[in-house]
Amino acid sequence: MSMLLEVEGLHASYGDFRVLHGLDFSVEKGGISTLLGANGAGKTTTLRALCGMIKRSGTIRFDGKDISGKATEDIVRLGVAHVPEGRGTFTGLTTEENLQCGAMTRSSRAEIARDLEQAYHWFPRLKERRNQQAGTLSGGEQQMLAIARALMLRPRLMLLDEPSFGLAPLIVQEMFSILRKVNQEEQVSMLIVEQNAGVVLELADTAFVLETGDIVMSGSAAEIRDNETIRAAYLGY
Amino acid sequence: MELLVQQLVTGIATGGIYACMALAVVMIYQAIHHLNFAQGEMAMFSTFIAWQMLAWGVPYWLVIPLTVVISFAGGVAIERLVIRPLGDAPVLSHIVVFIGLFAIINSLAGFIWDFTIKPFPSPFGEGSQFGGLISNHQVGMIAVTMTVLVILFLFFQYTRVGLAMRAAAENPASARLVGIRVGWMIALGWGMAAAIGAIAGILIAPIVFLEPNMMLSILLYGFAGAVLGGLTSPTGAVFGGFMVGIIENLAGTYIPEIGGELKLPIALFLIVTVLVFKPTGLFGRTVVQRV
Numbered sequence: 001m002s003m004l005l006e007v008e009g010l011h012a013s014y015g016d017f018r019v020l021h022g023l024d025f026s027v028e029k030g031g032i033s034t035l036l037g038a039n040g041a042g043k044t045t046t047l048r049a050l051c052g053m054i055k056r057s058g059t060i061r062f063d064g065k066d067i068s069g070k071a072t073e074d075i076v077r078l079g080v081a082h083v084p085e086g087r088g089t090f091t092g093l094t095t096e097e098n099l100q101c102g103a104m105t106r107s108s109r110a111e112i113a114r115d116l117e118q119a120y121h122w123f124p125r126l127k128e129r130r131n132q133q134a135g136t137l138s139g140g141e142q143q144m145l146a147i148a149r150a151l152m153l154r155p156r157l158m159l160l161d162e163p164s165f166g167l168a169p170l171i172v173q174e175m176f177s178i179l180r181k182v183n184q185e186e187q188v189s190m191l192i193v194e195q196n197a198g199v200v201l202e203l204a205d206t207a208f209v210l211e212t213g214d215i216v217m218s219g220s221a222a223e224i225r226d227n228e229t230i231r232a233a234y235l236g237y
Numbered sequence: 238m239e240l241l242v243q244q245l246v247t248g249i250a251t252g253g254i255y256a257c258m259a260l261a262v263v264m265i266y267q268a269i270h271h272l273n274f275a276q277g278e279m280a281m282f283s284t285f286i287a288w289q290m291l292a293w294g295v296p297y298w299l300v301i302p303l304t305v306v307i308s309f310a311g312g313v314a315i316e317r318l319v320i321r322p323l324g325d326a327p328v329l330s331h332i333v334v335f336i337g338l339f340a341i342i343n344s345l346a347g348f349i350w351d352f353t354i355k356p357f358p359s360p361f362g363e364g365s366q367f368g369g370l371i372s373n374h375q376v377g378m379i380a381v382t383m384t385v386l387v388i389l390f391l392f393f394q395y396t397r398v399g400l401a402m403r404a405a406a407e408n409p410a411s412a413r414l415v416g417i418r419v420g421w422m423i424a425l426g427w428g429m430a431a432a433i434g435a436i437a438g439i440l441i442a443p444i445v446f447l448e449p450n451m452m453l454s455i456l457l458y459g460f461a462g463a464v465l466g467g468l469t470s471p472t473g474a475v476f477g478g479f480m481v482g483i484i485e486n487l488a489g490t491y492i493p494e495i496g497g498e499l500k501l502p503i504a505l506f507l508i509v510t511v512l513v514f515k516p517t518g519l520f521g522r523t524v525v526q527r528v
Contacts, residue, residue, distance in 0.1 A: 051414065076416035088411035090404050101404045104397065105416035153415065 003061075004029045004157055004189045005050075010058035012042075012049040019045045021213045022058065027157065027206075032183055032190045034200045034221065036234065037210035043193040044085050046210070047159045050191075051075055051082050062157070077105050081155035085162060087146040091135030095126055098134050098145055102152030112152070119148040122178055140171040147175070151182065157189045158182075164196045172196070176203050201225040209234050243370055244486045250375040251444070251458075252482020253382030257437035258459025259466065259474035260389070261430035266468050267406040268426045269320065271331040275338035277456030279315070280434030281449060282342050283308040284442050285350050287435070288357060297360050301439060305432045312431025316424045346449040357442035378440045385436055386475055389429075393471070402426060454501050458485065461504040464511050467521020476520065481507060 005027040012020040019042050027033045035043050049056035052072045060068040067075050076082070081102075090098050099119055103112045120127035123144045129137055134145060143163060150158055163179075164172040180203055182188050194200040201207060207224040209217035217230055224230055258276065265273045287304040291297065315338070323334060361377035393399040405412040405422035412419050438452065445451050458481050466477025481504065489500045511518060 053410070053413075072413040073416050073418050076414060082414045084411065084414060088408065088414060090407050090411060092407050093400075093403065097400055097403075100397070100400055101412070101415050101417070104401055104404075149415065 002029055003027065004031075004063055005191065006059075006061040007050070008059045008061075010046070010049060010056060010060065012045055012054055012056040014045075014054065019213050020049060020056075023210075023213075023215050025208045025215060025218065027189050027191050030183070030187050030189055031206065032192065032204045033206040033208065034192045034194055034204040035208050035210055036194060036197050036200070036224075038195070038234070040212070041210040042213045043210055044161055045213075047082060047084075047161050047191070047193055050159060051080065076153065079153065079156035080159065081150035081153045081157070082159045083146045083150045083161060083163065085165075087142045089134045089137075089142050089145060091133065093134055094131050095134050095137065095145060096130040098149050099126075099152050102149035105153065115152055115154065119151055122151070122182070123148050140167050140175075143167060143171075143175065147179070151186075151188075155188055157191065160190060160192045162193055162195060164194060164199060172199055176200070179203060197231075239370065240490065244490045245483060246371050246375060246379075248483035248486035249479060250378040250482070251441070251486070252462075252479035253378055253386075254437045254441045254455060254478075255458040255462045255481050256475040256478025257382055257385065257433050258456055259462035259478040260386070260471055261433045261437075262456075262459055262463045263468055263471050263474040264426050264430045264433075266463070267471075268423045269331075271328065271335070272460070272468075273430070274332070274335040274456075275342060276430065276434055276459070277452030278339050278342035278346075278449075279308070279312065279431050280438035280455075281452040282346050283311070283431065283435030284357070284438035284447060284451070285346050287439050288355065288442075288447055289350070291358065297358075301360065301436075304435050304439065308435035309428040309432040313424045313428040315431075316427035320427070321420065321424075343449050350449075352449055355447040357439075357447040359443040360439070374443055381436065381440060385433065389433075389471075398425070454504075457501065457504045458482070461507045463518075464508050465518055467518025469522055470518065470520040473518055473520025477518065 003026045007023060007025050010020055010023040011018065023046060025033065025035070035046060037043050045054065048054045050060060052070055052075055056068065058068060059066060062078055062080065067078065090101060093101070099116055103115065106112055125141055126145055126148055129141060134142065137145060147163065163175060167175070176199055179190065183190060192200050192204060201221045201224060204221040207219065207221045208215050209224065209230065211234065217224065217234065258280070261276050262273060265276070283304055286307055287300050290300045290303060295303070319334060319338065323330060359374040359377065361373045363373065365372045366376055393403060401412070401417045402422045402425060404415070405417050405419045409419045441455055442451065445455070459478065462478030462481045463474045464477070465480060466473025466475065484507070485500050485503050488495050488503055495503065
């Protein structure tokens, strides 16, 4: 299996404060990788570094091309959809306008209209709320909207930052089953950052454990899941 | 009664100009969260460009679109060359730059065209309608400002670029994550604000006459309109602009103590009153941020 995303020696810092100390990890084409770790381990920073939202160094190869020097907008245009921490909803726009924004880099109106219907098919609740201001949606609905908006890009790789954060367990289950379907039916690869290790390890095939800016463990999701020591030491469940 | 109608129409006509200036101010405010003090001077300079072309014998119907295009390019250029390098500099740096722009554009206009007051012909000619109740120019002002405002509304509501501009103003980080080129959207906002200002300048010049300081009070009324309607709401700014125009004219006519001389303090009075009692303006929203 070839790699869609290959990261080698990724460093990042906020000002003088170094947060990532040379990470190596990867996402297979059509695969799902997860980055696990406690608060402050550098998970969000890793995603932000991948997208060029903060200063970073190291090699980041997306589909063989080095993107480590590119601007955020240009990385997005290659097909990398980032669902940010806190969902990044355009709260003043309607649900449908948010989805239209997701397709801003695409040109075919017919295809966009079709994908809009597809998004409403994945998330019927959003269709009910299509003309409502996105800021008035519930937390779960806003998370659905964030994922739906990312899908409007027709991404090849989705970066999801704590998609389960603040959501009820039932909603989390529903959302992860949709992510699984998106991965299988649309061949969208994913890199998911999570604290909720139990749920994401069911979905992912590869896992990387992050601790204060270093990857301390990696392996197949099943290995990590079944390893009592890792679970107790890093994942806390 | 006739006086009232006349004053109302005059108020709406000049209110349209204030609405345009208020909208220009709000468009830039939404994108960079600073008030552009030089907005009026940019409009004044555009009006001089129009005057120069008229003096060269270019027909009026060609002068207006040419001026709008040149002003748009000028607005984009100012953003790219002066504002963008400022980046996230503190508020005071921005204020100093805006004051600098104000002084430079003002002096440049005086240097090129000198400070004498020049008459500016109305694109709608002399004469009046409805038995002398409304001048042709006022009818033209109302028609043009309304058309501009409707076009802008349709642009922001129904085009993809309009949507991209709204998204970029509301949440720049998220806008980048969907691939919107936020920097260019801000430049586009500057260009459009400059173009709107140019139209406002050409429409008001026949009334206040052309000279480098002509837009000073107009911009003040525009600020009053923007503050009244709410700096976060383009619709509110437009409404506020019209309200200021009407209030200004009615107060000047019916309150003898105010008269023609004390019209300008009304704008300042409005700004202070709104900021004291309802800082977000009539239509503005309070920005609540989750920590």
